[in-house]
Amino acid sequence: MDHQQVQSRQGVTLVGGGEPSVQSLEEALKFAPLLVAADGGADRAIALGAVPELIIGDLDSVSEAAKARVGAENVVEVYDHDRTDFEKCLAAIEAPFVIAVGFANARLDHTLAVMTALVRDIGRSVIVLGEDDIVFSAPLELALDLEIGSRLSFYPLAEVRGRSQGLEWPLDPHVFSPMERVGTSNRVTGPVRVSFDGPGMLVITPREALAAVVSALTG
Numbered sequence: 179m180d181h182q183q184v185q186s187r188q189g190v191t192l193v194g195g196g197e198p199s200v201q202s203l204e205e206a207l208k209f210a211p212l213l214v215a216a217d218g219g220a221d222r223a224i225a226l227g228a229v230p231e232l233i234i235g236d237l238d239s240v241s242e243a244a245k246a247r248v249g250a251e252n253v254v255e256v257y258d259h260d261r262t263d264f265e266k267c268l269a270a271i272e273a274p275f276v277i278a279v280g281f282a283n284a285r286l287d288h289t290l291a292v293m294t295a296l297v298r299d300i301g302r303s304v305i306v307l308g309e310d311d312i313v314f315s316a317p318l319e320l321a322l323d324l325e326i327g328s329r330l331s332f333y334p335l336a337e338v339r340g341r342s343q344g345l346e347w348p349l350d351p352h353v354f355s356p357m358e359r360v361g362t363s364n365r366v367t368g369p370v371r372v373s374f375d376g377p378g379m380l381v382i383t384p385r386e387a388l389a390a391v392v393s394a395l396t397g
Contacts, residue, residue, distance in 0.1 A: 194280035332361030336378025
């Protein structure tokens, strides 16, 4: 797919097949009201009472009933063995931000592939909402206002150097790498201001920070 199928001035909720809860789906839709399903995520969304406006993927796991409910004209089949359904959907969406639910609660290999996709395009504002945490790819500059004492973790998928304010354990002057130093379980001491010398850093916060993260990535 070389062109956008979804264009929205609002945020988009992208639902996957990883068993999102009704609470997660409802919370995502409050911020991002346009619902798109990645393949079998359509069945989960419909079971939770929400009908996607579009289904995108290789269609190997979505039911015929779900496709009929959404409508044949709103089902987009994409053959590309080099990309996951998550990546195919992101390529098709043009929106200020995406909240992805049902992508961090199932198979570990699928979850790792989602994390890799997050850091491949630093220009996209994509937030993965899990049942306990949210994760997103850090932009080169990030200002984030969270509750004092709250947990804020950093996990590198590439070698990257960071600078920070407002953290109990500053990021500088360290070089972070998945094979060496990671930055999990840091704590907030004030307004967080971080910068990085390149892409590759994941930011992980409790899901209660969703509103603050949406504001930080879109403000």
